[in-house]
Amino acid sequence: MSESAFQIFINALLANNFVLAMFLGLCPFLGVSSKLDTALPMGVATTFVMLVASLCAYGLNLLLSALGLEFLRLISYIVIIASSVQLVEMVLKKYSPTLFRALGIYLPLITTNCAVLGVALFQTAREYDFIQSMTFSFGGGAGFTLALVLMASVRERLQLSDVPSVAQGTALSLMLAGILSLAFMGFAGLGG
Amino acid sequence: MAQPTVNTWEEFMEGVWRQNPVFVMVLGMCPTLAVTVSAMNALSMGVATTFVLICSCALVSLTRRFTPKEVRIAVYIVIIATFVTAVDYAIQAISLALYDALGAFIQLIVVNCIILGRAEAHAAKNPPLPAMINAAGMGLGFTIGLLALGTVREIFGAGSLFGFTLFGEGFQPWVVMVLPPGGFFVLGSWLLLFAALERRKQRKLAEVQGAPKNV
Numbered sequence: 378m379s380e381s382a383f384q385i386f387i388n389a390l391l392a393n394n395f396v397l398a399m400f401l402g403l404c405p406f407l408g409v410s411s412k413l414d415t416a417l418p419m420g421v422a423t424t425f426v427m428l429v430a431s432l433c434a435y436g437l438n439l440l441l442s443a444l445g446l447e448f449l450r451l452i453s454y455i456v457i458i459a460s461s462v463q464l465v466e467m468v469l470k471k472y473s474p475t476l477f478r479a480l481g482i483y484l485p486l487i488t489t490n491c492a493v494l495g496v497a498l499f500q501t502a503r504e505y506d507f508i509q510s511m512t513f514s515f516g517g518g519a520g521f522t523l524a525l526v527l528m529a530s531v532r533e534r535l536q537l538s539d540v541p542s543v544a545q546g547t548a549l550s551l552m553l554a555g556i557l558s559l560a561f562m563g564f565a566g567l568g569g
Numbered sequence: 570m571a572q573p574t575v576n577t578w579e580e581f582m583e584g585v586w587r588q589n590p591v592f593v594m595v596l597g598m599c600p601t602l603a604v605t606v607s608a609m610n611a612l613s614m615g616v617a618t619t620f621v622l623i624c625s626c627a628l629v630s631l632t633r634r635f636t637p638k639e640v641r642i643a644v645y646i647v648i649i650a651t652f653v654t655a656v657d658y659a660i661q662a663i664s665l666a667l668y669d670a671l672g673a674f675i676q677l678i679v680v681n682c683i684i685l686g687r688a689e690a691h692a693a694k695n696p697p698l699p700a701m702i703n704a705a706g707m708g709l710g711f712t713i714g715l716l717a718l719g720t721v722r723e724i725f726g727a728g729s730l731f732g733f734t735l736f737g738e739g740f741q742p743w744v745v746m747v748l749p750p751g752g753f754f755v756l757g758s759w760l761l762l763f764a765a766l767e768r769r770k771q772r773k774l775a776e777v778q779g780a781p782k783n784v
């Protein structure tokens with residue numbers, strides 16, 4: 378594991394963007410990206426959950442490895458993620474009820490966001506140490522937010538343009554995502 | 570979906586066609602796009618997901634009377650995670666090559682929205698047998714969706730199908746198809762095709778009935 382923290386960050390943010398290159402977290406990516414106002418908070422909330430989950434998963438993995446209980450890894454990770462989502466939900470509800478309502482159903486769905494579980498699983502599989510794990514999850518979260526914001530901006534613009542009615546909806550979003558993904562391929566090789 | 574259907578066949582076909590998880594409900598996108606670089610991967614992923622789907626729906630349905638409402642989601646997730654762990658170890662034992670190809674996406678079956686969605690919307694309200702039938706239909710629908718993507722991407726991107734080469738020497742692979750953007754493009758095109766077909770059907774229906782029908 379000779380990757381520097383900076384390389385991991387750039388890799389997770391751009392070259393191996395969670396959404397556009399690794400296909401993680403597509404449900405919120407397609408669901409919440411219709412307005413910029415909700416896309417950004419959603420991205421930030423997911424990033425926060427990722428950081429918390431990554432932190433807990435790191436500690437938990439040490440514990441499970443020490444006890445030889447690796448087969449419980451998946452179950453315990455998902456429970457941890459569910460609890461941290463609950464935490465974020467309570468904090469948001471208390472401090473920003475408007476935002477809480479805007480995010481609606483998508484907030485509890487962070488639990489089933491593959492990106493969050495993906496972070497925990499990948500950092501275990503790649504045997505990242507503590508600093509590497511935290512940078513990885515932060516980079517991944519930032520990358521997710523970036524993809525979400527880009528997508529939302531494009532979709533807001535598209536509402537003003539004349540799209541063939543057959544193509545409206547998910548098909549159009551997927552085509553857009555494909556083009557964005559093509560653009561992100563240009564980052565390949567960056568950060569080694 | 571909550572209605573107590575007696576017609577088993579209809580229950581089964583609902584997931585396969587009318588409510589196809591990939592093309593109609595657009596659920597479970599992450600594995601759909603990530604593992605469909607070849608038809609073989611798509612098929613194995615579909616089978617693995619179907620197995621988890623049927624088993625967890627059966628168990629959720631069996632325990633539906635003892636599960637407290639407040640913690641039901643947590644219970645479902647633990648049930649699903651248990652079966653996924655089993656599948657994960659099973660695939661690792663059967664074929665290491667397949668395990669490497671699917672990678673983390675086997676474990677990510679846990680967060681596949683289709684399974685949790687089925688558990689919540691159907692299995693929690695129905696007896697085990699209908700729940701399993703419904704789950705089997707959904708699983709088949711998901712597998713068909715994956716195959717539809719996997720075959721197209723493999724044929725264009727690698728010039729083969731299930732590992733057999735289809736074209737002659739002069740074939741130039743359309744590499745982008747097996748890269749991430751290809752996944753988005755192919756799924757987008759399938760959705761476009763279905764939307765166009767639906768549009769045509771409605772137009773024909775309108776012509777026959779003489780009045781536009783809002784569906």
